[in-house]
Amino acid sequence: MKQVKVSNNVIRRLPRYLRKLDELSENGVDKISSRQLGEQLGLTSSQVRQDFNCFGEFGQQGYGYNVLALREQIAGILGMDRGFRAILIGVGNIGRALMENFCFDDWGVRLAAAFDIKPALIGTEYKGVKIYSMEELESYLENNQVNIAVLTVPKAAAIPVTERLTAGGIDAIWNFTNVELTEPNSSTIVENVHFSDSLLSLSYFVAERCDEKAAREEQ
Amino acid sequence: MKQVKVSNNVIRRLPRYLRKLDELSENGVDKISSRQLGEQLGLTSSQVRQDFNCFGEFGQQGYGYNVLALREQIAGILGMDRGFRAILIGVGNIGRALMENFCFDDWGVRLAAAFDIKPALIGTEYKGVKIYSMEELESYLENNQVNIAVLTVPKAAAIPVTERLTAGGIDAIWNFTNVELTEPNSSTIVENVHFSDSLLSLSYFVAERCDEKAAREEQ
Numbered sequence: 001m002k003q004v005k006v007s008n009n010v011i012r013r014l015p016r017y018l019r020k021l022d023e024l025s026e027n028g029v030d031k032i033s034s035r036q037l038g039e040q041l042g043l044t045s046s047q048v049r050q051d052f053n054c055f056g057e058f059g060q061q062g063y064g065y066n067v068l069a070l071r072e073q074i075a076g077i078l079g080m081d082r083g084f085r086a087i088l089i090g091v092g093n094i095g096r097a098l099m100e101n102f103c104f105d106d107w108g109v110r111l112a113a114a115f116d117i118k119p120a121l122i123g124t125e126y127k128g129v130k131i132y133s134m135e136e137l138e139s140y141l142e143n144n145q146v147n148i149a150v151l152t153v154p155k156a157a158a159i160p161v162t163e164r165l166t167a168g169g170i171d172a173i174w175n176f177t178n179v180e181l182t183e184p185n186s187s188t189i190v191e192n193v194h195f196s197d198s199l200l201s202l203s204y205f206v207a208e209r210c211d212e213k214a215a216r217e218e219q
Numbered sequence: 220m221k222q223v224k225v226s227n228n229v230i231r232r233l234p235r236y237l238r239k240l241d242e243l244s245e246n247g248v249d250k251i252s253s254r255q256l257g258e259q260l261g262l263t264s265s266q267v268r269q270d271f272n273c274f275g276e277f278g279q280q281g282y283g284y285n286v287l288a289l290r291e292q293i294a295g296i297l298g299m300d301r302g303f304r305a306i307l308i309g310v311g312n313i314g315r316a317l318m319e320n321f322c323f324d325d326w327g328v329r330l331a332a333a334f335d336i337k338p339a340l341i342g343t344e345y346k347g348v349k350i351y352s353m354e355e356l357e358s359y360l361e362n363n364q365v366n367i368a369v370l371t372v373p374k375a376a377a378i379p380v381t382e383r384l385t386a387g388g389i390d391a392i393w394n395f396t397n398v399e400l401t402e403p404n405s406s407t408i409v410e411n412v413h414f415s416d417s418l419l420s421l422s423y424f425v426a427e428r429c430d431e432k433a434a435r436e437e438q
Contacts, residue, residue, distance in 0.1 A: 011423050015416035019399065078419045079426030093319050097312040098414070107415050109422065147425050148418075172425045174418060180238065189428065191421035193414065195317070196326050197234035199367075199393060200297045202410035203328065204230050206366050206391045207298030209408065 006054045013051055014074055016041060021071040033064040080108030086174070087146050089161055090153035091116040091131055094176050098150065099127045109148065113140060134161075141168035150174045151181075162188075225273045232270055233293055235260060240290040252283040299327030305393075306365050308380055309372035310335040310350055313395050317369065318346045328367065332359060353380075360387035369393045370400075381407075 020041055024032060034052075035045040052058045055077055058070055075081060086109050088095055095114070104111040114131045116122065122133045132140060140146070149165045151158065151173050158179035165173060165188070172189035175181050181190050239260055243251060253271075254264040271277040274296055277289055294300060305328050307314055314333070323330040333350045335341065341352045351359060359365070368384045370377065370392050377398035384392060384407070391408035394400050400409050 011420055012416070014423065015413065015419040018419065019397075019413070019415070023399065077423065077426075079422040079429075080419070082422075082426055082429065084422060084425060093312075093316040097316045100312050102414055104418075107418055107422070109418065148421060171428055172421050174421055178238075180242065189421065189424045191417055191424075193417050194234065194238070195321055195412070196238070197231070198410055198412050199323075199326055199328065200234040200237065200299070201230055202367060202391055202393055202408065203298040203301075203303060203326070204233065204296065205408045205410075206303060207296075207301055209390060210298075210301065 010051050010054055013041075013043075014078055017051075018071065018074050018078065021067050021074070025067050025071065030067050031064045032067055037065070075108070078108075082108065083110070084108065084147040085110045085112045085145050086148040086150055087112060087140070088114040088129070088150040088152060089116075089134075089137075089165075090151065090157070091118075091121055091126060092152060092154070095150075095152035096126065098152065098176075099129060111150075112144065112146070115140075137164060138168055141165075141170065146170060148172045148174055150176070152176045155179055229270050229273055232260075232262075233297055236270075237290065237293050237297065240286050240293070244286050244290065249286050250283045251286055256284070294327070297327075301327065302329070303327065303366040304329045304331045304364050305367040305369055306331060306359070307333040307348070307369040307371060308335075308353075308356075308384075309370065309376070310337075310340055310345060311371060311373070314369075314371035315345065317371065317395075318348060330369075331363065331365070334359075356383060357387055360384075360389065365389060367391045367393055369395070371395045374398055 017037070020037065033045070034048040037043075038045045038048045041048075052070075055073070058065060058073060086104060088099065088111060091099070091114050095116075099111070099114065111129055114126065114129050115134050115137055116131055117134050121131045124131050147170075149170050149172070151161065151165075153161050155177055158175075158177040158181065162173060162181050166186060170188065172191070173181060175190055175192045178194060178196065181188075181192070236256070239256065252264070253267040256262075257264045257267045260267075271289075274292070277284060277292060305323060307318065307330060310318070310333050314335075318330070318333065330348055333345065333348050334353050334356055335350055336353050340350045343350050366389075368389050368391070370380065370384075372380050374396055377394075377396040377400065381392060381400050385405060389407060391410070392400060394409055394411045397413060397415065400407075400411070
């Protein structure tokens with residue numbers, strides 16, 4: 001049973017556990033201790049146990065976790081068995097890269113349709129997904145179950161398209177636009193993918209490394 | 220002055236502050252209080268002050284922060300003024316999307332070269348960046364300052380290419396391959412971009428929302 005409020009840090013670690021368990025199972029590993037799992041992910045065994053305790057009892061004292069069973073439980077917690085459906089808005093470079101390379105199905109999400117404004121694209125299919133005109137967005141949302149909108153439009157379109165999506169009752173936006181969409185009073189769930197945040201964190205650590213090197217050389 | 224060890228959460232918030240300050244400055248705002256800045260980012264004012272205190276005194280009691288000055292200080296902390304240079308390995312969909320749409324220069328990083336194995340690409344330029352053969356990787360690393368490798372190769376190539384990069388003395392890898400590269404004993408800094416982690420966190424929140432709705436309807 002899901003507890004009421006699990007910390008954001010725990011939620012962010014769940015997909016990492018899932019990937020690691022997939023990898024272990026591919027390598028024929030069928031059980032693992034919290035210590036071993038932690039070691040492979042740079043976490044302590046007590047952190048691993050605490051994370052899973054948020055959702056109930058998973059392992060067995062002294063035996064460890066059954067890899068496949070734990071994988072299924074985490075997949076369930078992450079909503080991968082809910083049959084969520086997504087649409088993608090903006091079939092540009094990043095939109096196409098996602099449609100071509102990102103296996104939505106592997107993560108339990110069905111990419112059901114794409115939308116664009118370019119007349120040449122409308123009515124065509126890309127990687128098995130039909131591309132609709134942006135004018136059809138509202139009627140599509142009215143007539144189909146859509147949980148997640150993947151937002152891959154140019155910056156200038158980010159806010160107006162978000163307004164149309166929220167007016168259309170969308171639950172969640174997976175935002176690749178680099179535009180901050182979060183409004184304090186909006187009930188829409190927004191997950192931002194900011195490549196720059198990731199690069200800048202990396203840059204921070206590189207700078208720190210350079211400073212450490214310089215300090216060592218000064219000594 | 221940078222303090223020795225700043226928590227990962229603080230480091231992850233710095234790029235968000237930077238983006239917000241850029242936005243404020245574009246909108247003509249020249250000073251802002253910690254309370255206002257926090258409100259716009261969903262943080263408390265004391266969290267904002269604590270974050271900046273990790274790096275020294277930034278604001279002035281009762282006056283707030285000068286937007287441009289704070290922006291410059293954060294940019295400096297993030298290493299944006301260090302002249303870091305990057306190479307991109309793997310000019311496929313995601314590699315091309317980054318080369319076309321991601322402004323490395325805006326974040327203080329110079330994308331100096333790209334590498335691929337496809338003969339048709341080698342020797343050509345894409346968006347002003349020359350594409351080299353993978354065979355030239357080692358000699359390029361030897362003869363040029365490279366701080367960051369952007370890894371956009373297919374999954375199967377992720378580990379072998381990483382081994383060549385670390386052997387070549389690279390500081391940091393920006394990893395788009397969905398393959399876990401982190402080795403406990405490696406000194407290479409790895410920043411993983413896992414689209415699936417982001418989608419699954421979103422999926423978790425959508426599932427939570429669904430459960431809350433269902434619980435309300437049962438009452």
